Each structure stands twice: as structure tokens, then as C-alpha cells.
Amino acid sequence: MSQEINGIIVIDKPKDMTSHDVVAILRKRLKTKKIGHTGTLDPMATGVLPICIGRATKIVDFLLENVKGYHCEMCLGSATDTQDRWGVVTHQVADPNFQIDKESVVEVVESFIGEIDQVPPMYSALKINGAKLVDLARKGIVVEREARRRTIYKIENIVVRQHTIEFDVACSKGTYIRTLCHDIGLTLGCYGHMTELRRTMSDPFKLERAVPIDLIDLDMISTHLVSIEDALSFMEQIVLPDSIKYHKLIQNGVKIQLDSFKDEIQLKNAKKFYRIYVGLTFYGIAENTDKGLFMKKLL
Structure with a gap:
């Protein structure tokens, strides 16, 4: 049984190919249904086209917002x-x-x-x-x-x-x-x-990281795969105490209010979304709301 692929591949889209074409080719080549791009490029345009695979499809909307x-x-x-x-x-x-x-x-x-x-x-x-x-x-x-x-x-x-x-x-x-x-x-x-x-x-992907679509297959995917954590590096991070309580709550998918940590974490510029860690373990994205910080995406 093949291992599940989770991450982002940055494709250097060739001319005369739609973004949908790129997704369709990679879906077949990588034998996965969970796949999507992060912003359409016209068929005549070339260059950076990030493709999210597996659990990385959960962050498509966050990448779409970037420069x-x-x-x-x-x-x-x-x-x-x-x-x-x-x-x-x-x-x-x-x-x-x-x-x-x-x-x-x-x-x-x-x-x-x-x-x-x-x-x-x-x-x-x-x-x-x-x-x-x-x-x-x-x-x-x-x-x-x-x-x-x-x-x-x-x-x-x-x-x-x-x-x-x-x-x-x-x-x-x-x-x-x-x-x-x-x-x-x-x-x-x-x-x-x-x-x-x-x-x-x-953003955060530049042309130097882009790969021609012809080079991507199941054997080579790991060489070019960007982790979800790295793809979200543009977000500020919040590190919660490394306690069993928080590990278990997040692992079980429980929505956690993090309001009590606001003062000690000192949120910079009151950003809307943050990367959340429990100790050294990355868990996903939290949203900053009027009622505090809540888990938005468990990754």
C-alpha cells in the first residue's frame, strides 16, 4: 500500500496548459484524489503554481491570500x-x-x-x-x-x-x-x-523552488515536496505549554479556546491566523477572534 502524500509541490507551469490540466495530470500520476492548486494561471502564462496534496488541501485558502x-x-x-x-x-x-x-x-x-x-x-x-x-x-x-x-x-x-x-x-x-x-x-x-x-x-514560494511537471512522479515526489509547516512559515507562531492535556485535546480535534495565553504569548499586530505548536509539535492554524484564539485547521 502506497504511503499517503501530504504537502505542496511547486510546479513551473508550462505554456498552453491550464491550472486544471496540471492538477489532473498530477492526480493521475500521484494516484491521489486530494489535490488542488492555489490560484489559477491563464493557459498562456508560465511559472509558479503551488499544488496542495493530501492534508495540504486544507490550507489552500490561506495560500490564496498571499502576495x-x-x-x-x-x-x-x-x-x-x-x-x-x-x-x-x-x-x-x-x-x-x-x-x-x-x-x-x-x-x-x-x-x-x-x-x-x-x-x-x-x-x-x-x-x-x-x-x-x-x-x-x-x-x-x-x-x-x-x-x-x-x-x-x-x-x-x-x-x-x-x-x-x-x-x-x-x-x-x-x-x-x-x-x-x-x-x-x-x-x-x-x-x-x-x-x-x-x-x-x-508567497512564500519563489520561482527557484518551482519544478517542471515532467519531473514529478511517485518516485521523485519526496524530493520536491514542501511540508505543510514550511508552507505556512509566513504566519507567526504560538507555542503552548508542552503538556499532555493540550496534546490530547488537539489530537482529538477539540476546539480549544486559548484566550488565557494571550498575555504571555503577546500576539504581534493582532494577526488573524497563527501557527499553533504544543511544545515542538506543530498542530495547525488558530484564528484570532474577539473571544480569543480558536483552532481553525487541525493539520
Whole structure:
């Protein structure tokens, strides 16, 4: 009988493969039903795609909330219906040899750093009234979408080559880099669309840790598997007294109120979630509420 797999594999997703395709391939290859990804990458995009396996599927929602990083390339001069080069051109500048100075481009790109409002693109998996926007778009139906507040933490390494711009961006979950490129083009007054996208980070996982999907099978999985504890290293930890009482209560799945330990633990910045230890043993995630700290996920 094969050993149960629990942990995270960071896949370097290839182009022309959906996130669902990656999950389906690994489900078959690793012979497991408990598997899921932590944030969709468009088929044309490449890079960091964390895949949770076994008990690690319990922490998908926590990983989804983290900062994402991308290396992006965009083209000025035209806009498309999908906001990337795989769509149909909808708007184009009259003069294909238009000039725009690099200083203006850099200034506009950097102006998007901070909180921004994004209107989700029609060609996206977002659902409105139960229907996927992309399905409506393919039928020629355009519906009104409300702008959503997103955060661009930083944009750096901006390179401008005539009508092409490259940059690295770190952003909050749910940010559409295609839409960012589209909006940059509109602000510059010359239209724009994304031409390449590579995810370089899905915190805490960086591209250096990503593995090509072809290298993952049952024999090699242990080499690349990240433990649940390591995957949650971005959370602050709380260590409870190493007593039999707390070991047993947590092992039995009892929801424990930890309010009496607040003062001695001194919670920093009143975070919402914490890693919980009894002595040196990692048990899971606790939630900080008005009534104290309660076990949220027993891992």
C-alpha cells in the first residue's frame, strides 16, 4: 500500500496548459484524489503554481491570500478583447510608427503602484449571476462589471524598448496583469496589451523552488515536496505549554479556546491566523477572534 502524500509541490507551469490540466495530470500520476492548486494561471502564462496534496488541501485558502509576483511584457499601440496578444485587436493607433518617450512610460507605469481599482476583464473565469464571464464573452455578450480594489505593492526593473515594456510586479490576489497592461496603455493614450506573463512568486514560494511537471512522479515526489509547516512559515507562531492535556485535546480535534495565553504569548499586530505548536509539535492554524484564539485547521 502506497504511503499517503501530504504537502505542496511547486510546479513551473508550462505554456498552453491550464491550472486544471496540471492538477489532473498530477492526480493521475500521484494516484491521489486530494489535490488542488492555489490560484489559477491563464493557459498562456508560465511559472509558479503551488499544488496542495493530501492534508495540504486544507490550507489552500490561506495560500490564496498571499502576495503574487510576475514578470510581464506588454506591447503598446493596440488593445485586444482579451487584453493580451491572444485576442482580437479592438483598437489601434493610426500611426504604427508613433513615438513616446521612455520617461513618460516609466512615470505612467509607476503611477499604478498602490491601491487601484480594476474592472475584471470579460475573458476571465469570474462568475456573475452564475455565468462565467469568459463563456458570455465567447457568445459576444458583454455585461457590466464593478471595479474591484486591488493593491500593486511594487513595480520595478522597468525596461522600455520602443513599443515594448517589461517590468516585475508584486500584487495582491485577484489582480489581473492583463488589465494592468490594458490600463497602462489607456493612460499613455496609445492602447496596450500583455504579450508574455511569468509568475515568479506565490508567497512564500519563489520561482527557484518551482519544478517542471515532467519531473514529478511517485518516485521523485519526496524530493520536491514542501511540508505543510514550511508552507505556512509566513504566519507567526504560538507555542503552548508542552503538556499532555493540550496534546490530547488537539489530537482529538477539540476546539480549544486559548484566550488565557494571550498575555504571555503577546500576539504581534493582532494577526488573524497563527501557527499553533504544543511544545515542538506543530498542530495547525488558530484564528484570532474577539473571544480569543480558536483552532481553525487541525493539520
